[in-house]
Amino acid sequence: MVFECQRDSFKTEFTTTVVSSIPAQLDTGEKKQTISGYEVILKDTILFPEGGGQIDGIPVTRVTRKGADAIHFVQEPIEPGKDVKLVVDWTRRFDNMQQHSGQHLITAIADNMFGFKTTSWMFSKDVCLIELDTPKVTSEQIEAIEKACNDAILKCVPVTPKYYQPEDDELANIRSRGLPDDHVGLVRVITIEGIDVNMCCGTHVSNLSQLQCIKLLGVEKSKKRTNLLYLTGNRVLKYLGKCYNTEKALCTALKCSPEEHVDMANKLQKSVREVQKSKTMLLREVAKYEAEKLKSSTDNVMSLHRKDGDNEYMNIIANEIGQENGVVFVSVGNEKGAGLFLISGPEVVITEAGPKVAEILDGKGAGKNGKYQGKVNNLKKKKVAIDFVKTLLCKTNSTETTES
Structure with a gap:
């Protein structure tokens, strides 16, 4: 069947007759949600599938074709035999x-x-x-x-x-x-x-x-x-229009004309790379300095947190201290939220402690050869994790003493 919307795609209003209206369910396609309504068949229609519009002021949620009929899904009942006015969402x-x-x-x-x-x-x-x-x-x-x-x-x-x-x-x-x-x-x-x-x-x-x-x-x-x-x-x-507004915003942010945007962006990227390189070098020096400070700690689990650290920072500290000097627990990121952690020490302790620490901190990780590190969502529980490692370390040391 050829519908009125196909004969005249520019027609925005049309009067026709309701042939049938039956209760139905519509799958919205969003998280398997369905809505209740009615499937309405009209004598003819100017509402094309996915086109949008109304029947007597009632929004049409979806239009589909089945054989010679167009099925209009609405959420209010419409009486069969009634003459109705269709209005197209013209912009759409x-x-x-x-x-x-x-x-x-x-x-x-x-x-x-x-x-x-x-x-x-x-x-x-x-x-x-x-x-x-x-x-x-x-x-x-x-x-x-x-x-x-x-x-x-x-x-x-x-x-x-x-x-x-x-x-x-x-x-x-x-x-x-x-x-x-x-x-x-x-x-x-x-x-x-x-x-x-x-x-x-x-x-x-x-x-x-x-x-x-x-x-x-x-x-x-x-x-x-x-x-x-x-x-x-x-x-x-x-x-x-969107591109022009973006261009105006860039002119303000970069303080240059549109013709200079690319050159300015390249300069800024180069500057960022240089700053990042300097930051990395400084962070390495800081890591070595803080590792030396930790070595003097009398605590059986040496711990340290740095908000702006990274994986390299944690590994430098662990390597500088060495596994023979005890257990070290380093974390970086949001101290009350997500971040990274690393524990290093005797392999017999770390093998057991690593997965449990990741679990306590709501994350996951991996490790070998006396190191375990991972990504977590709750560094707020760091003290709980450290206390667990301390308890495990004491238990391990006690067992070794008894055996010897």
């Missing part, structure tokens, strides 16, 4: 039309110019993509496809639907992914004059000028294929 509809017709145009030109076949596409709320059956698309080819698309838009090329009987021989020569198994009624074909003829049931603009413009944002690799990212129409303007 026109955006869908622009992105969809834009996809047809890009697909046709990429194929006509370079033989790139479209294997799939995806429309999202931000950037859309077309998957091309080619391992590589060059920047020159992207530029050529974009220019050809916008040249066609400037020429105001008509986009028209035509309807065929399913058994019409002419359909065999028209590009298509095939009809659904439950298709009923006429077959709709969309023609972009002189550019493309394609079997399609979706909503489209009536003239390429309504696309305003197309911007190809580049490509992403997808195994042996290439995803071509694009924007059409109003999305190009929104994207440009």
Whole structure:
């Protein structure tokens, strides 16, 4: 069946009759949640699947097609036999039309110019993509496809639907992914004059000028294929506005003109690397100094915490003290939250203590040869962990004394 939204994609209001309304459940797709409502079938509809709109002021949550019927899911009952007014969410509809017709145009030109076949596409709320059956698309080819698309838009090329009987021989020569198994009624074909003829049931603009413009944002690799990212129409303007606001913010933050942004960013990155290098060198010196201080401790478990330390810092301390001088417990990060830890000492103690310490501190780790270190979520329990190590160390020492 051909619906009114396919005959006239620009129609925003429409009166029709309710054929049936039955209680139903809708899977929202979010954490297996379902909502209760009603599946409403209308005599005809201007509400296309995923297009958005209302029936007599009642929001339509989802529209799906089943055979010759469009199933409208709503959360309020609507009486069968009643005449109702449909209103389209026009902003959403026109955006869908622009992105969809834009996809047809890009697909046709990429194929006509370079033989790139479209294997799939995806429309999202931000950037859309077309998957091309080619391992590589060059920047020159992207530029050529974009220019050809916008040249066609400037020429105001008509986009028209035509309807065929399913058994019409002419359909065999028209590009298509095939009809659904439950298709009923006429077959709709969309023609972009002189550019493309394609079997399609979706909503489209009536003239390429309504696309305003197309911007190809580049490509992403997808195994042996290439995803071509694009924007059409109003999305190009929104994207440009977002880029402009970002540019203004960068001018303020970097205190330079847009032309200098890249150079300034490179200078800042170089400066950060130099600072990080100096910090690492200083941290190594601090680690050696603090290790010497710990050696004079009379505690059977030497412990130390440093907020801005790292794995190297902990290992330097452990190596400087040495396992023969006792057990050392070092931690870095948020003293009351997440961080890293390392314990080092006699292997017989560390092998047993390591996993238990990780458990106490709500984390995990690994170790060998008298060292155990890991990532944890609760350094607030560090004292509990240290007390456990002390108890285990005393027990081990007592056992060794008894045996000797």
